[in-house]
Each structure stands twice: as C-alpha cells, then as structure tokens.
Amino acid sequence: MPSIPRVKVNQKPPDGALASSLKDLLKQGFYMGKVPLFVLGAGISNKRVAFINQMAERLVALIRSSQNVPVPIKQTLIKQGEAIQSGSASRSDAAEFFSTCQSGVPEAAIPSVWSDFCEELAIAGLTTSNGRFAGLFRLEKRPSAAFDPEPLAGPSPAHVAISSLLTVQACHVLNLNYDPLLLHAMAYLRESCDPNQISDAFHIIPLHSAQDIRKYYSSPNVAYQPSVVNARGDVFFARCTNDRCPEYAIDRSLDSRYTASSDVDVFRCTSCDLRTIKLQLSFPGYETKERLVQPILHQLREFLGFRTSVIVPIGLSGKWDPYLLSELFEWAMAYRISIVDVKPDKATVDVPTSFEGFRRRYFPSISTEFQASGSSYKQWPATADEFMDWIYSTVSAMAVFTNLPDLTSISAKQTSLQLR
Numbered sequence: 001m002p003s004i005p006r007v008k009v010n011q012k013p014p015d016g017a018l019a020s021s022l023k024d025l026l027k028q029g030f031y032m033g034k035v036p037l038f039v040l041g042a043g044i045s046n047k048r049v050a051f052i053n054q055m056a057e058r059l060v061a062l063i064r065s066s067q068n069v070p071v072p073i074k075q076t077l078i079k080q081g082e083a084i085q086s087g088s089a090s091r092s093d094a095a096e097f098f099s100t101c102q103s104g105v106p107e108a109a110i111p112s113v114w115s116d117f118c119e120e121l122a123i124a125g126l127t128t129s130n131g132r133f134a135g136l137f138r139l140e141k142r143p144s145a146a147f148d149p150e151p152l153a154g155p156s157p158a159h160v161a162i163s164s165l166l167t168v169q170a171c172h173v174l175n176l177n178y179d180p181l182l183l184h185a186m187a188y189l190r191e192s193c194d195p196n197q198i199s200d201a202f203h204i205i206p207l208h209s210a211q212d213i214r215k216y217y218s219s220p221n222v223a224y225q226p227s228v229v230n231a232r233g234d235v236f237f238a239r240c241t242n243d244r245c246p247e248y249a250i251d252r253s254l255d256s257r258y259t260a261s262s263d264v265d266v267f268r269c270t271s272c273d274l275r276t277i278k279l280q281l282s283f284p285g286y287e288t289k290e291r292l293v294q295p296i297l298h299q300l301r302e303f304l305g306f307r308t309s310v311i312v313p314i315g316l317s318g319k320w321d322p323y324l325l326s327e328l329f330e331w332a333m334a335y336r337i338s339i340v341d342v343k344p345d346k347a348t349v350d351v352p353t354s355f356e357g358f359r360r361r362y363f364p365s366i367s368t369e370f371q372a373s374g375s376s377y378k379q380w381p382a383t384a385d386e387f388m389d390w391i392y393s394t395v396s397a398m399a400v401f402t403n404l405p406d407l408t409s410i411s412a413k414q415t416s417l418q419l420r
C-alpha cells in the first residue's frame, strides 16, 4: 500500500477488549466479503474546515460590523448566531439563522454579508477565535499533520488512510462533509505512486442521490472504482444568479468547481461565463432537508446491508442529524451489526454524547456492550487520526486481507506499488 503519513499516537487503544473484538470482527468480515462502513462527520476535517459554530461566529462578526442591516434583524441574528456558537441553539433556530443570512431580505443588506462570508470561506479563509482556516478552494493535496502551522490546508492522515483503504475495497464511505479533502487525499495517492500502476481504483466517484447509488451498484462494469456517498445531498452547493442563464437558480454540486484552476473561476458560471455563482448553504436543521437522508440511506442499505461488517461513525457529533442517527441504529438492528463511534469526547453516564443520548431515548434495546454478532453501540474515545492509524495498521497486517478473493488482484498490485 502507498505509505501514509503516520500520526504520533500518544494513547493506546482505549479499551483493549474493544480493540481486539473489533479486530476479530474486521477479519471475519473480510472472509465473508464484508467491510466497515465509515460515516465521516466534521471531526475528521478538524482545524481544516470551519465547524457550524465557527461559521456562525464569523457571520455574527460581519453582521455586527455591517452598517446597513436594520437593527431588529441585526439583534435577532446576533442572538441566534451566539446561541449556535455556545451550542445552545435549537436545530430550527440554527437553520433559520443560516437561511436568513443567505437568502432572504434584500433590503436588509444581508446579501452583502453573505457574499463577503462566501468569498472568505471559499478563497481568503475564515478567521475565528479558535484559529484560522484555509479557503475551501485553496485546500491542498499534500497532507498536513496536527503539529503543522495553521492554517492546516491538506487532508488529515485519517483522510489519506481512508483513501488508501478505498483503493483496495477495504471500506465503504458515507460522507457528511462538504470539503474536498477525501478527493484531495486520493489525488495525493495518485501523485505519490508510479503512474503506470494507477488504475480506476485511485479515482473516487461521489454519489449524491439514491439514483446515483442505484446506478453505481448496478453497473455491469466489473472493474472496481471506489465511490463515496454524500448523505445529505450537498451542504454547500453552487447556484448561478444570472436570470438570463440556463443554469439560473439550479443547484449544482461543488465537486466540479474544486477543479477550478484560478480563484476567479471559482465564482464563474460555466454556462453564462459571468462571475455570477453564489454559494448556498443548505443547513440540515430543516426537517424536509433532514429527511433527504432517508432515501439515500435506504438505497445504500439495500446494496450494502449484507456487505457491511461494522458501522464506524468518525468525528460525527450527531447533534444536527437525528434522522441520520435513526437510520444508522435501524441499520444496526436490522442486520445485527455493531456501531463503533469514534470521537474524542469524554462522556459520562450523566452527560452522554448526543449519539448515546439518542440511543438511550429511542433505541434502548441496543446493547452498549460490544457484540460480535448482534447490534450494539460503543464509543471509541479517540481522534479520527488516532483511530485510523490503529485500523490502518491492523488491516494492513492481516494476511487474510491480501488473500481475499475480491481483493487479491488489487491488493497484490498495491503491495508492489513503490513511492516515487
């Protein structure tokens, strides 16, 4: 396998018993053609891409300094924005805040606040009290480690490890993030390996809808190419605001825009050639938006239900995604598989994580003791980098991994890949 930047891991796997049970489960799974499903939340892009509360902080600062926003609107937005920052906002308040900021009241001069925000988010980078972020379109392919100087602009070691596993069909990926870091990590692998050895397995297809999933899994093409399912549709998307243009008001994925060769082209419409592209944030707080996750998860479960050994959310707070959590727990119950929830949060019995709180309330029958064959939920308290370092070494050391029928051809090729 291509060598990946290793992270320095200061802690042992938190629970020796959990680590050895998970290792056995993964191994058993590989024999049966089952691999883990990674569900990627914002935590994996920590320090590289702003979280929702950090975006709210920057928007509040822009609203405060705007001379044109009418006082009553200003007051409401500041109050909502501050509640998002402190973590006390309800999901509907948060949705309303982002929706007002970007759409709606032209006379309130909010549009200029939103344009300034998008320009910063995309190009210049946001500055918040927790640090500085690189512009979304200035993120790089070269990985960056936690100890590099800010802003961290490259994929994390965890992104690179996941991409490496994807090239040998050793995982499925459901992505909830809008950043292109996983695509960049794969591009880094392509650049690091001998070009003659690069196959379709080093190019990710992003899937955005139930229809995309159906097409991908029912393709008659037997050559493997990895896919990444984007579960929320897009959080951010691009929309042309030129009403003469055929693309006017049509939402397009940002995937294609990440290839823009210059900053000027990021906001240029490929149809009307004007710089009329605006970014839209589709915050998951509205119920209609959240429900979009259901057909995607149902479709995915239809194809992957029997091909998944364990569900592994990584850096997923769960706070904004009750429909997603519900789908994951239902999947675990229906197929009698476990959820190993990777996040560094220190939870206690009295103050559980959002995930554990949700389980207690809606799925109390799911055990919190890890089950090899049965549904269970267990937190693995670690960062994404620490956990991926563990799982990557564990999987690469498995003799079974290279002997699996489905993996043999690709992994044999993989092991012979030399870094240039």
Ligand SMILES: [Zn+2]
Pocket: 240, 241, 242, 245, 246, 247, 248, 269, 270, 271, 272, 273, 274, 276
């Ligand atoms: Zn246009």
